[in-house]
Amino acid sequence: MKKAYLGVDIGSISTKGVVIDENNNILASDYLRTEGDPIGAVKKLIKSLKNNLNINEYQVVGVGTTGSARKLIGTILGASIIKNEITAHAIGTTSLYPDVKTIFEIGGQDSKIIILDDGVVTDYAMNTLCAAGTGSFLSSQARRLGVAVEDFGKIALTSKNPTRIAARCTVFAESDLVHKAQIGHKKEDIIAGLCKAVVTNYLNNVGKGKKIRTPIVFQGGVSKNVGVIAAFEEVTGEKIIVDPNSHLTGALGVAILSKKEDEINFSFDIEDVSFETRGIECHRCANNCEIICVSRDNRIIDAWGNRCEKGEVKQRV
Numbered sequence: 001m002k003k004a005y006l007g008v009d010i011g012s013i014s015t016k017g018v019v020i021d022e023n024n025n026i027l028a029s030d031y032l033r034t035e036g037d038p039i040g041a042v043k044k045l046i047k048s049l050k051n052n053l054n055i056n057e058y059q060v061v062g063v064g065t066t067g068s069a070r071k072l073i074g075t076i077l078g079a080s081i082i083k084n085e086i087t088a089h090a091i092g093t094t095s096l097y098p099d100v101k102t103i104f105e106i107g108g109q110d111s112k113i114i115i116l117d118d119g120v121v122t123d124y125a126m127n128t129l130c131a132a133g134t135g136s137f138l139s140s141q142a143r144r145l146g147v148a149v150e151d152f153g154k155i156a157l158t159s160k161n162p163t164r165i166a167a168r169c170t171v172f173a174e175s176d177l178v179h180k181a182q183i184g185h186k187k188e189d190i191i192a193g194l195c196k197a198v199v200t201n202y203l204n205n206v207g208k209g210k211k212i213r214t215p216i217v218f219q220g221g222v223s224k225n226v227g228v229i230a231a232f233e234e235v236t237g238e239k240i241i242v243d244p245n246s247h248l249t250g251a252l253g254v255a256i257l258s259k260k261e262d263e264i265n266f267s268f269d270i271e272d273v274s275f276e277t278r279g280i281e282c283h284r285c286a287n288n289c290e291i292i293c294v295s296r297d298n299r300i301i302d303a304w305g306n307r308c309e310k311g312e313v314k315q316r317v
Contacts, residue, residue, distance in 0.1 A: 007255025013108025050268035062258030080261035092253025106222035156227025159192035195227035284310035
């Protein structure tokens, strides 16, 4: 059988997965909502990938996970490698665009910028504290305006006079949006203003002090918004590259990284397996660590969170 490799990028908003062959070609992929249940989302993802992959022709021999729930999902899937988002996105992007110098990434609840030189990460920054300028921010404003977020970008491109929106903070942006609507600004102008505000907020915060060089690749869920792409090109004065699989780049990168690890024999049949997580507080020292235990069919398969050896005993209880 031919060898294949699975990559999963699990975030708070969305769960992405790809299966690639030995030449990094994507054989199967999917993108779905996490909905506060990373284990359930990954079960659905694995089922979808299985249904779209010829499992009689390919055997998955490497598994990688990245994203905010990478440790949990890596444990459940028996991952070959668990990597941070910066590394995964850099590897995934350079596999598609070897000459990339700057990566803009805006996801559902965080954003990041990655600076590369000759394919090596030389600088990066992340914003996980403020929701302004993220996918969830745009989704909430779309609901407020009565517009499907999928149509946000197309509507923004029809504007001839974008409204100036203060987007340095979610609260300020929402109050400013309501005020501008009440005094008569057109909906398309407000939407275009929001797209530009997202870009301004990103460059002034995440991109502050960074030397942005071309080629620039934009990825993450927000990269599907043509209004934000247009705003980035206007503000930077540069062409912004958006790959058709820009939302899958992290999953692609960690799948590629799994190829360097020892081979495993991965099974897609986890739908009926019972996984449970439990948080317990260890009182065996002054640290009072919160330890997360992961069980498979009522048997603990991993635990983490302890900062000393006393907590390791607790893991096996």
